Amino acid sequence: MKDLQELVRPNILALKPYSSARDEYKGIEASVFLDANENPYNNPNNRYPDPLQNELKALIAPIKGVREEQIFLGNGSDEGIDLVYRIFCRPGTDNVVAIDPTYGMYQVCADINDVEYRKVKLDEHFQFRAADLLAAADEQTKLMFLCSPNNPTGNDLSHEEILTLLRQFQGIVIVDEAYADFSEAPSFLSRLDEFPNLIVLQTFSKAWGCAAIRLGMAFASPEIIGLMNKIKYPYNVNRLTQQEAIHMLYKHPQVLQWIKSLQEERTRMMEEFRKLPCCQTIFPTDANFFLTRVTDANAIYNYLVHQGIIVRNRTHVSLCHDCLRITIGTRPENNALLEALREYKA
Numbered sequence: 001m002k003d004l005q006e007l008v009r010p011n012i013l014a015l016k017p018y019s020s021a022r023d024e025y026k027g028i029e030a031s032v033f034l035d036a037n038e039n040p041y042n043n044p045n046n047r048y049p050d051p052l053q054n055e056l057k058a059l060i061a062p063i064k065g066v067r068e069e070q071i072f073l074g075n076g077s078d079e080g081i082d083l084v085y086r087i088f089c090r091p092g093t094d095n096v097v098a099i100d101p102t103y104g105m106y107q108v109c110a111d112i113n114d115v116e117y118r119k120v121k122l123d124e125h126f127q128f129r130a131a132d133l134l135a136a137a138d139e140q141t142k143l144m145f146l147c148s149p150n151n152p153t154g155n156d157l158s159h160e161e162i163l164t165l166l167r168q169f170q171g172i173v174i175v176d177e178a179y180a181d182f183s184e185a186p187s188f189l190s191r192l193d194e195f196p197n198l199i200v201l202q203t204f205s206k207a208w209g210c211a212a213i214r215l216g217m218a219f220a221s222p223e224i225i226g227l228m229n230k231i232k233y234p235y236n237v238n239r240l241t242q243q244e245a246i247h248m249l250y251k252h253p254q255v256l257q258w259i260k261s262l263q264e265e266r267t268r269m270m271e272e273f274r275k276l277p278c279c280q281t282i283f284p285t286d287a288n289f290f291l292t293r294v295t296d297a298n299a300i301y302n303y304l305v306h307q308g309i310i311v312r313n314r315t316h317v318s319l320c321h322d323c324l325r326i327t328i329g330t331r332p333e334n335n336a337l338l339e340a341l342r343e344y345k346a
């Protein structure tokens with residue numbers, strides 16, 4: 001990896017960040033807060049929240065096996081994706097490399113930030129070779145995006161190929177592990193100290209069952225986390241979100257139970273899908289969804305909509321013609337889908 005200072009946009013390195021009222025009194029014992037122009041009459045919970053979410057990070061760190069200074073929390077992992085572009089990529093000059101197909105927001109954030117987005121197609125097993133991504137990169141390539149398990153294909157990417165990229169790429173490698181809780185593959189979190197160019201993204205939206213509160217996690221070196229904190233909005237994670245996440249972290253055993261149930265339902269759903277006349281292929285998955293090639297994705301998607309069942313039509317996505325992406329739901333929801341598809345007539 002290049003020196004971090006060389007990778008960061010010069011204006012971000014030079015930036016004097018906003019300092020909020022609640023940043024400044026850090027560590028001082030006080031009982032009268034007349035510093036932030038709040039209205040004192042309402043419930044104290046409606047005061048500004050902790051800008052760095054320290055209580056929450058202290059609970060996340062031991063569960064994830066990382067140090068608190070290796071954690072950034074944001075408004076969904078999408079905030080982390082956008083911040084990383086704004087830290088490293090000069091608009092109109094720099095570029096990023098990503099696998100294709102993958103999660104759509106990497107490209108949307110590139111387009112918003114006026115950063116060239118270079119796609120490298122996965123092979124027929126939805127795998128990639130590090131050499132192909134490295135060949136697509138040049139001096140202006142700042143980031144590489146990998147998503148494992150990958151969305152929309154569902155499979156884990158090769159651990160070895162990701163390691164090769166971490167060793168050989170001169171820029172930052174982002175490994176999006178939004179669905180890693182459903183996979184048996186080891187997380188890259190344990191490699192953070194070894195690779196200063198690694199950023200791991202995870203989220204409360206999937207296994208934790210908290211998509212509504214919008215809480216995403218980025219894990220990286222304290223230097224990279226410091227840069228993310230430097231440019232984030234002052235109070236980017238609201239108090240209700242912090243409270244609900246703390247509540248969920250105490251319910252971790254329940255979350256592990258949910259994951260096990262979803263994995264079992266996943267196995268059952270895939271077995272049942274194999275028997276459906278409209279199903280041509282089911283691709284292997286390590287996530288809480290699977291991709292299936294059907295006889296006619298548009299027709300079946302519309303048929304399901306009329307039955308009040310919404311799945312994700314991916315037929316227009318590269319390598320995914322006539323594919324539907326199916327999220328594993330509750331047993332009754334899954335049965336409703338199976339029942340509808342058993343009755344489908346082309």
Ligand code: PMP
Nearest residue numbers: 076077078103151178203205216
């Ligand atoms: N990464 C991947 C791979 C995703 O599929 C999603 C959501 N669909 C996200 C990130 C965004 O998650 P969040 O809700 O944390 O913004």
